Amino acid sequence: MPALILSHVTKTFGHDTNEVTVLKDVNFEAAAGEVSLVIGPSGSGKSTFLTIAGGIQTPTAGEVQVQSANLHQLNSKDRDALRLNKIGFILQAYNLVPYLTVQDQFTLVDRVKPQGNLSPAALRELLMQLGIERLTHQFPGELSGGQTQRVAIAWALYQNPDIILADEPTAALDSDRVKVVGRLLHDLAKQHHKAIVVVTHDLRLKEFADKTYAIMDGQMTLA
């Protein structure tokens, strides 16, 4: 059973003459142990797809299932709990709280979700893998774009989610770092049976993907 299923998902914004259909009858599956890449140009509907997959937005038509739970049937509180426990977001806008040090970002997760997060040893290893182990006492504002992005990745992974939804996770990284992040996501999928969905226009990640989808004008096809 795939961890994430989108069936005939359509998303429309606006009304009448201002109506814009961003996603058109999208069908998508992401299984545990797989890295799925969704590639498309800016404005193609990638982020809308990601927000619908993660239960942040509801589709105009169609269904989204996360580990057999139909998101449409969950109330807002249960969707929050599902996101907190099962889904890790790596956002384009870097999901960091500006007034918390890197270490405190992880402490915040512990306070909201005391169980099921990475152990201190596993966190240390993750930080070393990402090359940010010396930045734990820095605030986000003191980090470079690449460092911020890697901390954001670590933060999403710290919750040890079953599904990771990443929005342009390598946008600010050089080729060497892209390889590190790509390998990390690939290893997480294979060794820890995570379902990983990456929306990007960075073709350098293609070599780490099990499946690649193309999205253009709201329509998704398996490449």
Add this chain to the structure above:
Amino acid sequence: MFLALKEIRHEKLRYGLIVGMVVLVSYLVFVLSGLAYGLAQQNTQAITSWNARSITLNDDANESLSQSLLTTKTTKALTLSKHEAYIGQTGVVAKEKGRAKLSAQFVGVDRNQFIYDRVAVTSGHKPKRANQILVDDSFRDNGYHLGDRVQLNSTSSRYRIVGFTHNAKLSVAPVIYGTLGTWRTLSHVTADFKASGVVSNSATFKPKTAGLATLSMSKFINKLPGYSAQNTTFTFMIAFLMVIAMVVIAVFLYILTMQKLPNYAVLRAQGIPARVLVSTTISQALILVVSGLVIGAALTAATVLALPAGVPMSFNMPLLSGVTGGILLTGVIGALIPVRIILHVDPVSVIGG
């Protein structure tokens, strides 16, 4: 609380300014409350010290002690127990060579009645003869001493200060206690007049004698010249200040919350429950307001120490607790206004298209 404290620690200047604003508001409210209560007390200190329940005055005196005169004929019809006492009140100017002139309230009492016993002496003794007086401590603050022979109004007689008493003010003027005979002299009335009124600490003293009116002490106090007007003015000033404080605090917290919405949107996207963000906002407001109140109270205490003794500032715990609770409540209400925005923050806003 974790997020609230971390943010305050990181944004010291921003939150310092808000605490500063709460300090100023609470300081102003505390000082105004202190002045209002102090002034109210200076109107009634002497009356309060008598611990009386009612006062009987001439029916035509319009409930004013200074306008009331009870004739000996009228008082003969009264049966006074140990719970009742005659008092005679009149305004006087006290003067003594080399000392400042002081406007005061002369209160004549009978040595054998309960008010005489109720008056507490801080130094010296109570007056035993017609030419002896007991005066409020503020006389000492103005250079008067025990043994001074004071002229009251333009009378030819001199009155010796034989004792001082504490917190004895009536209508914001210091009280001079003496005999009813002296009161008659100072009021230029003959022996046909017994006193200005009768105070009683008994609930059963309700004379039916024609020409007399009995009123409760609380009603009598409210009828003191200027007392209600002063209190109402201060109450309105404090109330308006509280409302303005609420609006200002609410605006500050609203602006702060609006600035934090992108962060909150990110946290909501990650599944952080809205209640965590709401409790962060409210606990942050409480931390800021409580800090401001503590500093404001400390500043007020310092001000009290620095003010000259003549400034009528006084505090009582119920009033202070009420004012503090009011400011705290305004802070919480201010913090609750943006809660709706937090509950509806859209995580999609932080995810590009």
